[in-house]
Amino acid sequence: MNKKPLPALITVVDIGTHKTVALVGQLINGKARMLGFSERRTDGVVKGTVVDLDKLHASVHEVVNDLERVTQRAVHEIYLSIAGPSVEGERVKGFVAVPAHDGKVTSRDLAEAIASAKRLEPPQGRMTMLYMRQPTLLDGRAVANPVGLQGKRLEVNFWRITMEEGNVRFRVSMVNGMSMHVREFILASHAAACAVVNDSERQGGVLVIDIGAGTTDWILYYKGHILCAGSIPVGGEHVTNDLSVALRISRDTAEDLKIRFASAMHRATDLNQTIWKDGNQGVGDQQFNRGTITQVTSLRFQEIIEFVRKDVVRNLEQIFPGHAVKFDQNFLPSGAILTGGTANLADAVEATQTVLGLSARVGQTQFDTEALRKPEYAGVVGMMVAAIEDAPPVVRRPRGTFDWLRDLFRF
Numbered sequence: 221m222n223k224k225p226l227p228a229l230i231t232v233v234d235i236g237t238h239k240t241v242a243l244v245g246q247l248i249n250g251k252a253r254m255l256g257f258s259e260r261r262t263d264g265v266v267k268g269t270v271v272d273l274d275k276l277h278a279s280v281h282e283v284v285n286d287l288e289r290v291t292q293r294a295v296h297e298i299y300l301s302i303a304g305p306s307v308e309g310e311r312v313k314g315f316v317a318v319p320a321h322d323g324k325v326t327s328r329d330l331a332e333a334i335a336s337a338k339r340l341e342p343p344q345g346r347m348t349m350l351y352m353r354q355p356t357l358l359d360g361r362a363v364a365n366p367v368g369l370q371g372k373r374l375e376v377n378f379w380r381i382t383m384e385e386g387n388v389r390f391r392v393s394m395v396n397g398m399s400m401h402v403r404e405f406i407l408a409s410h411a412a413a414c415a416v417v418n419d420s421e422r423q424g425g426v427l428v429i430d431i432g433a434g435t436t437d438w439i440l441y442y443k444g445h446i447l448c449a450g451s452i453p454v455g456g457e458h459v460t461n462d463l464s465v466a467l468r469i470s471r472d473t474a475e476d477l478k479i480r481f482a483s484a485m486h487r488a489t490d491l492n493q494t495i496w497k498d499g500n501q502g503v504g505d506q507q508f509n510r511g512t513i514t515q516v517t518s519l520r521f522q523e524i525i526e527f528v529r530k531d532v533v534r535n536l537e538q539i540f541p542g543h544a545v546k547f548d549q550n551f552l553p554s555g556a557i558l559t560g561g562t563a564n565l566a567d568a569v570e571a572t573q574t575v576l577g578l579s580a581r582v583g584q585t586q587f588d589t590e591a592l593r594k595p596e597y598a599g600v601v602g603m604m605v606a607a608i609e610d611a612p613p614v615v616r617r618p619r620g621t622f623d624w625l626r627d628l629f630r631f
Contacts, residue, residue, distance in 0.1 A: 229255070231287060232299040232603035233280060234408065237265050237434030238457065238561075241600040242283035242298075244291055252604050254589055258286035266434065269306050270390040277394045284398060297401050299607050300391060301599060302349060303408035304435045305453045306384045311354065311539055312337050314376045323370040325358065330367055333376045342382045349388070349405050350381040352446045362443070379446050381407055406603050409439035409449050412559040414609065415602030416583030416595075417441065426554035427578070429528055430599065431562035433457045438528050440535075440552075448535040452527045456562035459520045466516045467508060473497065479564075481510055482517040484571035490514045521565060525575040548577055555579030559598035 230252055231244045240262045245252030260282045264275030284295050314337025316329050342348050354377035355362040358369055366374055395402050412430040422441040430437045432455045439449040463482070464474035481495050491511030498505040529547070536545045545551065555578040558568055563582045572580040585593050585601045592601055 229291070229293065229295075230299070230604060230607050231284075231295050231297070232301075232406070232600060232607060233283065234301040234411070234600040234603060235265060235276070235280065236262055236303075236432050236599070237455065238262060238432070240279045240283050241597065242287055243600050243604055244287045244295070245604055247608070250608065252608060254587075254592075256287040256290035257589070257592070258283040260286075269304060270387055273390050273394055276390070277397060280394060281398055284400070295400055297403040298395065299404050299406055299603055300395065300402050301408040301411060301603060302381070302383055302391075302405050303430075303432070303437045303451060305451050306387045307349070307381060307407070307451060308346070308383075309379050309381050309449050309535075311448070312340050312351075312378050312380045314338070316374045318372055318374055323372060325366040325369055325371060325374055327367050329374055330356075330376070333374050337376050337378055342380070345385055346382040347385050347388050348380060349383050350407060351378040352381065352407070352410070353377075354379055354445045354447070355443065379448065381449075404607070406606050407439070407449065408599050409437035409451075410446065411600075411602035411606050412437075412583070412598040413439055413441065413557075413602065414605040415585040415587075415598040416557055416559060417554075419444070421554035421557075424554045425552040427532065427552055427556045427576075428583070429525070429556055429558050429560075429572070431455055431524065431558065431560035433561070436524055436528060436560075438532065440532060442552075448532070448539060450528075450531045450535060452524070452531055454524050454527060456560070456565075458524075459517050459562065459565070462516050462520050463513065466512065469506070473506075477508065477513060478517060481508075481513050483514040483566040484518050484521040485567040485574075486511070486514045486518040517565070518567075518571065521562070521568065522571050522575050524562075525572050529576055549579065552578055555581070557581055557583040559583045559595045561596040563595040 229244060229246055233242045240260050242258045244256045245254050260279055262279050264270060264272035270276055288295055314333040316333040318325055318329055338351060356366055357375040358366045358371040359373055363369060392402055409428060409430050413428040417426055417428060423444045425442045427438060427440050434455045434457055435451055435453055436455050437451045440447045460471060460475045460478055463478055464471045493510035495508050495510050496505050533547055556572055556576055558572060569580045569582060582595050583598055585598050587593055587601050
């Protein structure tokens with residue numbers, strides 16, 4: 221993100237395959253107080269890709285209208301999430317040889333190294349959306365701020381996010397068509413992490429898996445920085461669809477059974493359980509074997525986690541070519557954190573631990589509004605956190621004698 225002063229009101233919009241969620245907060249002393257919230261069904265998006273701009277426009281327009289109605293103020297700019305397979309990431313590097321006779325790094329050296337990293341053009345048909353900072357190295361050792369330190373070779377690293385030009389144009393034109401503009405784009409997986417991951421977990425190493433309806437986005441933090449991120453075109457809707465096909469029932473019925481009876485783990489004891497859709501065993505009620513349900517849902521859920529594992533390993537092999545990176549608890553002592561609506565599936569944590577060989581937990585947002593302290597709202601809550609965290613610090617003028625006297629005598 222660019223370091224621009226924050227507005228008094230911050231509006232974030234998280235567009236998912238199944239639902240669009242928006243939040244508006246008032247910035248007070250560096251924290252956001254929620255003023256309005258809206259959640260509407262998303263139309264026009266399939267697996268994170270815009271397929272019908274008019275339908276998506278209507279969905280976003282509805283949530284923005286909801287916020288304006290609550291706050292009685294017009295929304296002029298928004299933070300917009302980006303996610304899905306159309307979003308790709310790669311590591312880019314910039315180098316500079318420290319030219320000073322004393323070997324001290326200057327701010328100009330740092331600026332030149334950053335410019336060198338950002339000079340590489342994205343692949344044809346793609347646009348650079350974000351540069352997410354990775355460790356800065358001085359003579360091979362990580363430093364927080366190299367300016368003033370002595371060394372010979374300065375290297376800066378970024379995780380660069382690119383997106384298909386068509387998808388970017390769709391989103392920008394949609395927002396412009398509502399007499400607003402996009403202030404910043406925020407990577408959805410990073411937003412989810414901002415809502416559920418603490419500094420010590422980032423420092424130790426943690427994998428965040430955000431399982432949406434149509435896509436599953438993940439992001440890996442290592443030694444306090446983003447190491448890599450990715451997305452796979454499979455999500456919670458695939459669990460529902462599998463259940464619908466296997467049991468020959470409607471999608472709505474399958475979704476209801478998934479929420480009430482499904483599990484990410486299949487156990488032999490499930491085969492002995494009979495369940496009823498309505499529970500009254502009356503006319504029209506349907507009978508199912510719970511073992512069949514859990515067998516279907518566990519296979520798909522564990523497949524999603526396995527896809528994530530393979531994608532993470534593939535990225536690590538590209539970042540550390542020639543080095544065998546063991547993807548285990550030693551590498552990621554903070555384990556995995558699940559967010560998104562599918563994280564609510566029974567036994568999701570146990571299944572994730574089984575597939576990844578890591579400790580795992582479901583991420584709960586820490587937010588003033590209790591209704592939003594759920595894994596499915598990690599994305600929109602985290603967008604608000606990310607917008608504030610990535611803003612520049614408040615600039616305070618030097619305090620002189622008059623300021624001191626004014627505070628002392630309160631005049």
